[in-house]
Amino acid sequence: MAELESMRASIDNIDAALVHILAERFKCTKRVGRLKAEYDLPPADPEREARQIARLRALAVDADLDPAFAEKFLNFIISEVIRHHEAFRG
Numbered sequence: 001m002a003e004l005e006s007m008r009a010s011i012d013n014i015d016a017a018l019v020h021i022l023a024e025r026f027k028c029t030k031r032v033g034r035l036k037a038e039y040d041l042p043p044a045d046p047e048r049e050a051r052q053i054a055r056l057r058a059l060a061v062d063a064d065l066d067p068a069f070a071e072k073f074l075n076f077i078i079s080e081v082i083r084h085h086e087a088f089r090g
């Protein structure tokens with residue numbers, strides 16, 4: 001079915017873009033992790049996370065994406081980032 005193949009090709013492109021976007025995000029957060037370790041700042045910043053979640057939920061609603069999913073996805077990424085930050089502290 002041509003439409004199925006076409007949609008799958010787009011899905012594969014989007015998945016590739018997600019991997020590249022996530023790789024760039026983790027490059028940034030690794031730099032943040034080094035700075036936090038250097039200046040003895042805590043790995044997690046719950047107030048910033050609350051602002052990020054509120055912002056992302058609103059963006060999700062505008063984009064017709066389930067805001068609960070957007071929140072879960074961000075929390076999943078941030079928990080991995082915090083794990084990296086903790087590793088930098090040794």
Ligand SMILES: O=C(O)C(=O)C[C@]1(C(=O)O)C=C[C@@H](O)C=C1
Nearest residue numbers: 029032044045046048049078081
């Ligand atoms: O902004 C920071 O302080 C970060 O360390 C980055 C980040 C994130 O991945 O967005 C990760 C952990 C913090 O709790 C908040 C945000």
